[in-house]
Amino acid sequence: MTAKKTRTPAKPTPKKKLVAKLPANKHGRLVVVRASVSGVWFGRLIRQEGPDVVLVEARRCWSWTGAGSCSSLALYGPSGGKIAPPVSVQVFGACEVIDATTDAATRFVAVPPWL
Secondary structure (H helix, E strand, O other): OOOOOOOOOOOOOOOOOOOOOOOOOOOOEEEEEEEOOOEEEEEEEEEEEOOEEEEEEEEEEEEEEOOOOHHHHHHHOOOEEEEOOOEEEEEOOEEEEEEOOHHHHHHHHHOOOOO
16 A cells, blocks of 8 residues: 655735835934925935935825824834835935934835825
């Protein structure tokens, strides 16, 4: 009598989501920027010259839930909201540049891009 081989079922492949990945680029620090004209941004700060900043992998935050201010947004990140897909951008007239925590960055990338 021959032994029957049992076959383990294949694992289902996860569905891809339109979610930005945590930036792998280690150049520049993760920040939340509040600008007088262009609003609130989350991204990686590459350069700052006076009130003007250059961000990569930057997401514009139109509205969000889970944080009451830009400072809270930098500490804890959003739990949802209208947050645009990542772009590279030069922001003029930054009022605040706040260092973001890794917890905040993780929550930012968990929010699907608002298209």
